[in-house]
Amino acid sequence: MVIKPNVRFFFTCLMIAGCLSTTHAATFDDFNDGIDDGWRRYNPIPGKFSFPIESGSVAYKMESPWGSLLSPGRIGSINMNEPAHTKFHVEADLLNWTYNWGEDIGLLARMQEPIPSFFLPKGYALLLRNDKDGNPASRRLMIVKSMGGISLPVFLTKGQGRLMVPAPDPSGDYRLKFWSSGGFLWGQIIDKSTGAAIMMSDGATYTDRISAAEDGAYPSGRSGLIAYVHIVSYRAEGVSPIFDNFYSGTDAPSAPSP
Incomplete structure (x- = not known):
């Protein structure tokens, strides 16, 4: 007996599989529910996570104190709502941050586990x-x-981005974009x-x-948000970005x- 393949059934299965495979291909979180389910908090000092109203909607605030010379302030949140990516595109609004010097704030990509x-x-x-x-x-x-x-971060962009016109200010709203394409990592900041x-x-x-x-x-990994104190020679305010x-x-x- 020869069993003939059901071509229609075969293609239907392929379509379903394709839909399933792309279901978690991208995630979006506006934090309007006031929770961060699906995020893994990185909080060694520890700091504080909250959901304030900022620029007219619920947002995501991460606060870390200055810390100490041996353990400077740092806080982050890793997106666990999707698989690890090789090719990536990550974006987030940056709505406010500590008006302080000695801080680094932004987006994560290809984070390694654990x-x-x-x-x-x-x-x-x-x-x-x-x-x-x-x-x-x-x-x-x-x-x-x-x-x-205990290794210090390695600067990959050297002198790029040294002067910004106009310089971002905590009173403004911005969108950070970080992506991979054509053998390069790319970064951009948009004035909303x-x-x-x-x-x-x-x-x-x-x-x-x-x-x-x-x-x-x-080569691959997860995305997320990060903030840390990079100047620890004196007691500062810490970091508190709102995304x-x-x-x-x-x-x-x-x-x-939006």
Whole structure:
């Protein structure tokens, strides 16, 4: 007896499998429910997670104190709502942060598991840095690699993003974008009041995005949010960024954020 394949059934199964495989291909969280289910908190100091009203909607605030010279303030949240990605696109609104110098805040990608409870997790990050004396001119956007343990993050973008025009200010609303494409990691910051990317300079030329060549250290991993104190030579305020409208997937969202 010859069994003829049911072609229609076969393609139906393929379509269902395709839908199932893409169900968790991207996640979006506006935090309007006031909870962070599906997120793994990274909170070694410890700090505080809350859901304040910011810019007219419920948002996600992560607060960490200054800490100490041996254990500086740091706090984060890892998105566990989707599988680890190789190709990634991560975005989030940055609505406010501590008006302080010595802080790094931003997006995580290709975070390695298990997520540590004390040291910084391994992976890549797009960071907005407040440096020196808090002067807006000293703020910069950068892509770094965290190697975990007691190792300091490695700067992958060198002099890029050193000068930002206009410099982001905590009173404004911005959107951070971090993605991989064509053998590079890319980063951008959008001014939500205009919808335009903030221009950045390496001291010679201006661009609307920064980039770093893939180094192969972390081929895949999870996404998330991070903030930490990088200047610990004196007692400072700590960090307290407010994020909203988090998106993570393999490609850019089909619709812009609210």
